Amino acid sequence: MRTIIAAPLILTVAPVFAEPLTITADIWADNWFEMSVNGTKVLEDSVPITTERSFNAETVTFTVEPPMTIAIKAMDFKENDSGLEYIGTGRQQMGDGGLIAQFMDAVTGETIAVTDDTMRCLVVHHAPIDRACERSGNPVAGQGACGFEMTAEPEDWTLPAFDPSDWPQATLHSARAVDPKDGYDTISWSPQAQFIWGPDLERDNTILCRVTIE
Ligand SMILES: [Ca+2]
Numbered sequence: 689m690r691t692i693i694a695a696p697l698i699l700t701v702a703p704v705f706a707e708p709l710t711i712t713a714d715i716w717a718d719n720w721f722e723m724s725v726n727g728t729k730v731l732e733d734s735v736p737i738t739t740e741r742s743f744n745a746e747t748v749t750f751t752v753e754p755p756m757t758i759a760i761k762a763m764d765f766k767e768n769d770s771g772l773e774y775i776g777t778g779r780q781q782m783g784d785g786g787l788i789a790q791f792m793d794a795v796t797g798e799t800i801a802v803t804d805d806t807m808r809c810l811v812v813h814h815a816p817i818d819r820a821c822e823r824s825g826n827p828v829a830g831q832g833a834c835g836f837e838m839t840a841e842p843e844d845w846t847l848p849a850f851d852p853s854d855w856p857q858a859t860l861h862s863a864r865a866v867d868p869k870d871g872y873d874t875i876s877w878s879p880q881a882q883f884i885w886g887p888d889l890e891r892d893n894t895i896l897c898r899v900t901i902e
C-alpha cells in the first residue's frame with residue numbers, strides 16, 4: 689500500500705459545488721492498472737505486470753474539485769499478442785482479468801463512487817481470437833486461432849471532455865469468477881463495489897474504463 693497526494697486539479701468551468709474533496713480510493717486489479725483523475729495520473733499499480741501472480745490492492749488519497757472523471761487502464765498479463773501465458777508449459781493458458789475499485793470521502797467515509805456498470809469500458813486488446821489457441825502446441829500471435837484484435841487508445845480518453853457514450857457499459861463479473869485474487873481481502877469493500885471487465889474475462893486483455901461523478 690502506498691499513498692500519493694495528487695496536486696489540486698484545476699477546472700476550466702467552476703461548478704457551484706466546487707469544494708475540493710479528499711478521496712481515499714482502493715483498487716484491486718488482475719494484473720495491473722493505472723488511474724487518472726480529471727486527466728492527471730494519480731496512481732499506478734506498484735507491482736509490475738511481469739511479476740508472476742501480481743495480485744495486490746492499492747490505496748491512494750487525493751484531493752479533487754468535483755466533478756471527477758475517473759479513468760482506469762487495466763491489463764491482464766499476456767506473454768505476447770496471442771494473449772496466452774505460460775506458453776510452451778503444461779500451464780499454457782489465456783489467463784483472466786478483473787478490476788474492482790471504490791472511492792470514499794476521506795473525511796466522512798461516504799462512498800462517492802464504485803466500479804459497477806455505470807462505468808464504460810473499451811476493450812483495446814482482445815486475444816486469442818479463438819479459444820482453441822490455448823491448446824495449440826505452437827501458438828504464434830497473429831496466426832490462425834491465435835489472432836488478436838487491437839484498438840488504438842483514444843489520445844484524450846482520460847480527460848473530462850472526452851465523450852465515451854459509444855463505449856460499452858462495463859460487464860459485471862462475480863467475485864467467484866475472478867479467481868485467484870490475493871490481496872483482495874486486505875480491503876473492506878463496499879457492498880456496491882463490483883468486479884468489472886470486458887465481456888470476456890479471459891480474452892479481453894486490456895481495457896480502458898471511465899466514469900464521471902458529478
Ligand atoms: Ca491475470
Ligand SMILES: [Ca+2]
Pocket residue numbers: 764765766771782783784785889890891892893
Ligand atoms: Ca487474458
